[in-house]
Amino acid sequence: MLEDLIAYAAVACATIYASWRLLPTTIRFSLAEYGVTLAQFLGFSKPDAEGPRRRLEARAKGACGGCSGCASKQTPQQVISFNRKDS
Known part of the structure; x- marks a missing residue:
């Protein structure tokens, strides 16, 4: 019985986490x-309600929404290849 409750709790936590990550930013x-x-x-909580909002806005400025580490990196150069057809 205890193992079932632990498994249900793990599944519920994973569902909540996945739902939170897949929600659009405005809803989050x-x-x-x-x-x-x-x-x-x-x-x-303390009366300062702007702290969590600032953290969420700073986190959302990254390319994938998780961090800002890759937002300043340059994109790789494109590689063009030519194939010669034998006539």
């Missing part, structure tokens, strides 16, 4: 803002 921003307001209402 609004959900994060809602989470901050809820945490402030319940007394779990």
Whole structure:
């Protein structure tokens, strides 16, 4: 029984994580803002609500949305090959 509950919890956490990563950025921003307001209402968070929003906006500026490490890298040069047809 305990093993089943652990497996269900792992699947639920993986589902939540995958859903969060696949959501569009605007929806993630609004959900994060809602989470901050809820945490402030319940007394779990400091009154500064701009911190999480700034982190999410900085994270979204990268090419894939996960970080900003590859946003400044140059794209590789294109390789062109010519094939000669025998006539």
